[in-house]
Amino acid sequence: MSHPLRLGIAGLGTVGVGVVKIVRQQAALLTARTGREVTISAISARSRTKDRGVNLSQYGWEDDPVVLAQRDDVDVYVELMGGEDGPAKASIEAALAAGKDVVTANKALLARHGQALAEQAEATGRVIRYEAAVAGGIPIIKSLAEGLAANEISRVMGVMNGTCNYILTRMEATGQGYNALFEEAAKLGYLEADPNLDVGGIDAGHKLAILSSLAFGTRIDFDGVELEGIQRISLEDIRQAADMGYRIKLLGVAQLTGRGLEQRMSPCLVPADSPLGQLEGGTNMVVVEGDSVGQIVLRGAGAGEGPTASAVMGDVCDIARGVRYPVFGQPANTLKQAQRGTSTLPAPYYLRMGLTDKPGALAKIASILGEAGVSINRMRQYGHVDDYAPVLIVTHKTTRADIDAALNIIAKTDVVVEAPVALRIESV
Amino acid sequence: MSHPLRLGIAGLGTVGVGVVKIVRQQAALLTARTGREVTISAISARSRTKDRGVNLSQYGWEDDPVVLAQRDDVDVYVELMGGEDGPAKASIEAALAAGKDVVTANKALLARHGQALAEQAEATGRVIRYEAAVAGGIPIIKSLAEGLAANEISRVMGVMNGTCNYILTRMEATGQGYNALFEEAAKLGYLEADPNLDVGGIDAGHKLAILSSLAFGTRIDFDGVELEGIQRISLEDIRQAADMGYRIKLLGVAQLTGRGLEQRMSPCLVPADSPLGQLEGGTNMVVVEGDSVGQIVLRGAGAGEGPTASAVMGDVCDIARGVRYPVFGQPANTLKQAQRGTSTLPAPYYLRMGLTDKPGALAKIASILGEAGVSINRMRQYGHVDDYAPVLIVTHKTTRADIDAALNIIAKTDVVVEAPVALRIESV
Numbered sequence: 001m002s003h004p005l006r007l008g009i010a011g012l013g014t015v016g017v018g019v020v021k022i023v024r025q026q027a028a029l030l031t032a033r034t035g036r037e038v039t040i041s042a043i044s045a046r047s048r049t050k051d052r053g054v055n056l057s058q059y060g061w062e063d064d065p066v067v068l069a070q071r072d073d074v075d076v077y078v079e080l081m082g083g084e085d086g087p088a089k090a091s092i093e094a095a096l097a098a099g100k101d102v103v104t105a106n107k108a109l110l111a112r113h114g115q116a117l118a119e120q121a122e123a124t125g126r127v128i129r130y131e132a133a134v135a136g137g138i139p140i141i142k143s144l145a146e147g148l149a150a151n152e153i154s155r156v157m158g159v160m161n162g163t164c165n166y167i168l169t170r171m172e173a174t175g176q177g178y179n180a181l182f183e184e185a186a187k188l189g190y191l192e193a194d195p196n197l198d199v200g201g202i203d204a205g206h207k208l209a210i211l212s213s214l215a216f217g218t219r220i221d222f223d224g225v226e227l228e229g230i231q232r233i234s235l236e237d238i239r240q241a242a243d244m245g246y247r248i249k250l251l252g253v254a255q256l257t258g259r260g261l262e263q264r265m266s267p268c269l270v271p272a273d274s275p276l277g278q279l280e281g282g283t284n285m286v287v288v289e290g291d292s293v294g295q296i297v298l299r300g301a302g303a304g305e306g307p308t309a310s311a312v313m314g315d316v317c318d319i320a321r322g323v324r325y326p327v328f329g330q331p332a333n334t335l336k337q338a339q340r341g342t343s344t345l346p347a348p349y350y351l352r353m354g355l356t357d358k359p360g361a362l363a364k365i366a367s368i369l370g371e372a373g374v375s376i377n378r379m380r381q382y383g384h385v386d387d388y389a390p391v392l393i394v395t396h397k398t399t400r401a402d403i404d405a406a407l408n409i410i411a412k413t414d415v416v417v418e419a420p421v422a423l424r425i426e427s428v
Numbered sequence: 429m430s431h432p433l434r435l436g437i438a439g440l441g442t443v444g445v446g447v448v449k450i451v452r453q454q455a456a457l458l459t460a461r462t463g464r465e466v467t468i469s470a471i472s473a474r475s476r477t478k479d480r481g482v483n484l485s486q487y488g489w490e491d492d493p494v495v496l497a498q499r500d501d502v503d504v505y506v507e508l509m510g511g512e513d514g515p516a517k518a519s520i521e522a523a524l525a526a527g528k529d530v531v532t533a534n535k536a537l538l539a540r541h542g543q544a545l546a547e548q549a550e551a552t553g554r555v556i557r558y559e560a561a562v563a564g565g566i567p568i569i570k571s572l573a574e575g576l577a578a579n580e581i582s583r584v585m586g587v588m589n590g591t592c593n594y595i596l597t598r599m600e601a602t603g604q605g606y607n608a609l610f611e612e613a614a615k616l617g618y619l620e621a622d623p624n625l626d627v628g629g630i631d632a633g634h635k636l637a638i639l640s641s642l643a644f645g646t647r648i649d650f651d652g653v654e655l656e657g658i659q660r661i662s663l664e665d666i667r668q669a670a671d672m673g674y675r676i677k678l679l680g681v682a683q684l685t686g687r688g689l690e691q692r693m694s695p696c697l698v699p700a701d702s703p704l705g706q707l708e709g710g711t712n713m714v715v716v717e718g719d720s721v722g723q724i725v726l727r728g729a730g731a732g733e734g735p736t737a738s739a740v741m742g743d744v745c746d747i748a749r750g751v752r753y754p755v756f757g758q759p760a761n762t763l764k765q766a767q768r769g770t771s772t773l774p775a776p777y778y779l780r781m782g783l784t785d786k787p788g789a790l791a792k793i794a795s796i797l798g799e800a801g802v803s804i805n806r807m808r809q810y811g812h813v814d815d816y817a818p819v820l821i822v823t824h825k826t827t828r829a830d831i832d833a834a835l836n837i838i839a840k841t842d843v844v845v846e847a848p849v850a851l852r853i854e855s856v
């Protein structure tokens with residue numbers, strides 16, 4: 001049997017504690033499957049004394065994760081602190097420089113600095129593994145980078161923020177509005193310290209940027225992700241969508257077309273009877289479409305101690321077995337800089353706006369849409385509620401650019417009470 | 429760049445042709461992702477001259493796959509002939525003996541001889557990879573053996589025979605009976621040469637036996653799979669199931685409990701709103717439950733040229749990248765011989781029988797069930813159709829052994845017209 005694989009773990013939040021538990025409780029299984037012992041040499045976290053329900057006394061301790069990352073008795077540096085800069089970045093760079101392999105769950109860091117870190121890792125023959133960074137326990141990184149490696153991927157889609165899906169499915173189930181469910185999610189501890197990371201789509205956008213790179217062999221381009229949160233989704237939108245056979249999901253879509261790389265993370269209408277449409281609560285789902293494999297759907301818990309720790313330890317097992325390949329599936333210096341092709345693929349859109357009580361208001365909307373080249377498929381106007389009348393429109397296929405052009409003009413008129421809501425109807 | 433990885437491909441059916449196409453059409457992508465060229469040195473198939481829509485003139489040819497497997501210019505022997513013995517087995521043994529790695533889609537061979545082949549491979553440091561053997565393009569072998577390696581798996585379930593799922597979902601959709609849909613499937617070319625491999629559950633049973641070994645670290649025990657086909661499923665069963673909120677699927681379930689390894693491949697009732705219950709047509713689905721990860725669901729095409737070739741080539745890419753680990757995830761000589769624990773886990777059952785037109789017939793059935801310890805939850809009797817009256821019973825949780833004991837007694841009475849049908853109601 002080979003010598004033990006020795007971990008240094010930075011960060012003892014939910015996931016870190018989960019990893020320690022697996023190493024302790026599944027030691028025999030890990031050894032059977034990897035052919036070597038997996039041990040923890042030392043740990044770094046904010047507090048050494050906090051009771052986390054797991055005995056840490058047998059492990060070394062470092063206050064500074066950078067020091068931990070460089071310890072001689074660490075083979076794999078496991079970064080579970082989070083944060084797109086600061087100690088997470090500094091310690092991973094230190095680990096790579098010291099010849100350690102790295103396992104991380106840090107999607108923000110990879111979305112921002114993945115290219116530079118991959119280049120550093122590959123220059124010194126190290127690996128960075130990050131299954132836990134996307135969709136929790138679902139083995140989507142491995143599936144894309146390895147299992148589907150012989151496919152030219154045409155599209156990757158995913159519901160990858162459990163908190164948003166929880167809020168949206170609870171709105172539908174309870175008839176409560178966004179604000180009430182946001183409060184509920186906050187009380188349950190489902191929200192990040194900065195809730196905008198969740199409800200603004202940023203966290204899910206980080207994940208999409210990582211999947212794009214793996215799928216298309218392109219450099220990570222998080223700034224190229226068109227981001228839109230769920231904050232403006234109303235109960236009315238959810239009801240109208242249901243009425244038409246759809247459900248609203250915060251959906252990430254990445255597609256590489258002749259016009260460039262389109263990356264979108266936004267609330268969309270998806271068919272209620274599709275796998276994505278059926279997704280409830282905090283569950284995540286990723287859909288991959290490849291030229292040979294067709295459509296593959298993966299579903300599972302997207303967060304939580306067990307699922308995320310399972311993903312971290314799957315990466316650790318690979319390293320223990322000697323599985324090594326470039327960070328984004330092909331050498332970082334061969335990844336292409338994709339032209340941004342956001343908003344070029346047409347789709348039908350769902351529009352909601354509130355018309356003021358003025359004669360000709362509806363005609364004005366219809367006329368502006370028509371002039372922008374947006375063709376109306378269905379329209380419903382309701383009676384006035386307080387000072388305005390809700391209008392719901394489903395367009396024929398059009399581009400986001402045309403929609404936005406029309407909505408910008410509409411927002412400046414005096415016939416709508418607030419900026420219109422526009423949701424893409426995605427064919428999945 | 430490393431030297432090319434040279435394949436020898438035996439078998440040019442649907443999958444073999446798909447593999448040749450990927451090697452030819454995705455050469456650049458394969459090289460980018462694996463860091464080396466993937467080439468075909470030579471091919472073996474029944475006919476050298478048959479037009480398969482792909483130009484083979486540039487490749488070497490061997491009439492005998494055993495000779496192909498030993499060629500000096502072959503690094504990886506790709507066995508796509510099928511058959512649980514004969515040339516497939518002989519050629520894989522020859523390939524391993526000659527120091528070649530092996531990729532195969534042959535579930536029957538692995539289910540029967542997987543242990544011996546794994547021992548041979550590991551004795552000489554070779555790998556055998558077989559993603560394509562189970563559930564077509566779905567990366568389930570990789571997910572179980574690698575991604576979820578840190579989990580103690582509690583249950584693996586799957587709908588893994590597209591033909592059976594096609595017949596069952598078409599019965600429901602069209603209202604046609606089993607025989608008519610069997611003929612339809614035959615005409616569409618969905619059935620194996622021996623259709624019992626499909627509709628008898630054998631093919632899916634082979635796949636389940638392979639998944640069990642990977643999931644639980646046990647030696648493959650295909651003979652321990654309790655097999656039951658879909659031949660006796662009637663439209664009435666499908667309608668009754670739907671009425672209760674269920675759908676009937678040919679479902680494989682493998683569970684390791686204190687009582688041993690339970691492996692079942694049989695038609696079951698699953699909740700209509702569960703991912704398994706929602707599965708349509710030829711699509712496959714595998715559900716894995718692990719102690720850390722919770723429930724993971726994978727879904728995709730279970731057969732066909734592209735999906736199966738994608739799986740074969742995923743394995744080839746791994747070998748090209750130097751990914752190597754034991755055939756069933758841990759050394760073959762450490763796999764445990766599991767005690768068979770089939771039929772020990774209780775569940776509710778759905779029973780259908782036809783009562784003869786005799787006084788006291790129903791009382792007799794109820795009494796026999798009661799004496800066998802089978803408690804009735806719901807029962808429906810219909811008016812007499814011709815000479816018999818259909819009776820449908822849903823039991824409380826009971827074991828298959830108790831059900832079988834009762835049904836054996838019932839079958840010997842003069843109150844039923846044919847052997848009763850018993851379907852497990854599986855909680856998924």
